[in-house]
Amino acid sequence: MATDIIMPQMGESIAEGTITKWLKKVGDPVKRDEPIFEISTDKVDAEIPSPVAGTLVEIKVAEGATVPINTVVGSIGEAGEAVAPGAAAEKPAPAAVPPTPAAAPAPPPAAPAPAPASPPTPAAATAAAPAPEPSRGQPAGPTPPAPAAPKTAPPVAAAAPGPAPAAPAAAPPETSGARVESIEERIRQRSSPLVRKIAQEQGVDIRALEGSGIYNRVTKNDILSFLENRKASGAPAAGSAATAATATAPSAPPASAAAPAHEAASRPALAVSDRDEVVAMTKIRRITAENMILSKRTSAHVTTVFQVDYTNIAKLRERSKDAFLEKNGVKLTYLPFIFRAAIQSLKEFPQVNASIDGESIVYHKDIHLGMAVALDWGLIVPVIRNADEKSILGLARSAQDLAERARTKRLKPEEIQGGTFTVTNPGVFGSLFGTPIIPQPQVAILGVGTIEKRPVVVTDEKGNDALGIRTVGFLALSFDHRLIDGADADRFLSAVKKTLE
Known part of the structure; x- marks a missing residue:
């Protein structure tokens, strides 16, 4: 069986x-x-x-x-x-879905008769026209035009005052009856269950939004961004505008009300030639893009950079790395030392190990350290939980274990959630330093630049200066200026520097 x-x-x-x-x-x-x-x-x-x-x-x-x-x-x-x-x-059928909406407006003559008797007759006819055609093979007739609405609405608006199909066309699926949706329908509606739940709670019609996901699906960040912009501008919900249009006779006002939302969300057209290759984003790339945009829109990013002298740690590593590897089975790199120094400073500066929740500040008592891992197919940030309870050896083991399982796709969902502070290491690729983007809802991230020998001015006990060869590197702290003042960020990074040196 x-x-x-x-x-x-x-x-x-x-x-x-x-x-x-x-x-x-x-x-x-x-x-x-x-x-x-x-x-x-x-x-x-x-x-x-x-x-x-x-x-x-x-x-x-x-x-x-x-x-x-x-x-x-x-x-x-x-x-x-x-x-x-x-x-x-x-x-999967969704690959054939995008062309369908483009051809949908073409069959006009057969459908005007069944159009509902409402004032905006041309709009209703346009919305109803595609229904007879796909009814044989498609589960829901009115649904296919929805994906094209965000893309076609702006050009039509520029040509004639009849772009109203966008709002009425979205309404029929709502009244299509209580039945189970197919996978194809969900993809055409461009939303996940979580997005649909948010839309239902907030009274938003997701078919009126322009999605940034694959097949123009509306992502979580798309709808959250729409709600944030709506709150700031005081604009009515897309769903409520469509409902009001159905309840009352005039449909022109909803169309004009919906137009600004489309214009605000629209992006410049991209000219693609036959010399270009168009490839859909992978899921991890889309999620990374959404999170980066969300963070830049949420946090007031500022970066401060310090140079650190790692010479003493370099000498310690040189003496101990072979014995450390033989005894523990783990390489002794610079990262566990940097982790440890950051953890000690987080205890001294709790505002760096915190989050902002609306108008409240959440100070985290536990330190869950995120460590960015570069993969061939994207970036992921597994979390060392209760990092403040671990020694240099414990941090080294945890870092190696999480990195290996990230590269072999064996991480559990809970191992990439709940971080309170993150360390990223672009220096492994030779970067002097970067200005990393803060992973939400954290308020800071530490970037580690490449560590190498450089000529540095050193001062002896008698105050004499001389040039010396030292092992140095840069540390860059990106912080959220809504919570962390520049002076506190500098004091935090100065404490990390002092511990490492």
Whole structure:
């Protein structure tokens, strides 16, 4: 009897996952706990092991498809079990969705008759026209035009005063009846369950928003940004504007009210030639981009830079690194020393190990140290929990373990959450220093520049100056000026420098 392979839940807040790669083909033998496919979620990328030993007899969800947790994505039969023809899943339908909206407005004559008898007859006819065409193969007729609305609305507005289809077109899906949505419908609506929940609670029609995700899906940061801008400008919710338009006769006012939202969210058009290659962002790249934009929009970033003399640590490492590796199985690098110095300074300056929650400051009693790890496919920040309780050896072991499991996609979701302060090390690539972006909701991040020998002016006990060869490097602290004053940031980094020297 075949055993179902399900999309696992990789954390409490994870509602769906994207299959990025099948590591086995239909008909391949698999061992128990052998990785069979890779997934990407909002929190972590991971390899999913086989629940049983046997033969992969069916793939139900193709690479690139996003499905809710607990969805059956394939099945494993007994070893040597015959494979039925066509057991491999086809490529996900969403790839064919983008062209559909472009062609949707074309069929005009057949649909004017069933259009609802409301004042904005042209708009309603446009919204209803596509419905008869896709009704055979598409689960929801009115839904396909939604993805194109944000893209087509601005040009139409410039040409004629009839861009109103954007608002009415979004309304039919809301009244389409209570039924279960298919995966294709969710993708066309460009939202995840979490985004739809936020939209429902805030009264926002997500079909009226321009999404930055793949297939123009509205991401969490898209809707949070919209809500933030709406709060600042006092503009009405997109959903409530559409509702008001349906309830009252005139539809022109909602269209004009919705237009500013589209204009504010619009981006300059990009000219793409046949010499350019267009590739969809990976999930980890999209999440990184969203988080970086969110942080720059949230925090008042300022960076201060100090030069540190690592000569004493360099001598200590040179004396002890071989014995340290032989005894503990871990390399003795500069990072554990930097971690330790930062931890001591965080205890002295609690405002650096804090977060801002609205108009309140949250001071974290525990120190959970994030360490940025560069991967071939992106960047991830696993967290050393209770780092203040660890010695140099403990920090070295934790750093090596987390880095190895990050590169082999074996991190757990909880291991990349809850950081209170982060250290990133661009110096490993030769960078003198950088100005790193603060990971939210933290208020500071420490960047480590390359450590190398340089000529430095040194002063002896008698006050005489001379040139000496010293092992030095730069430390750069990016901090949130909403909470941390420049003087406090400099005192914090000065304390780190003093400990290291």
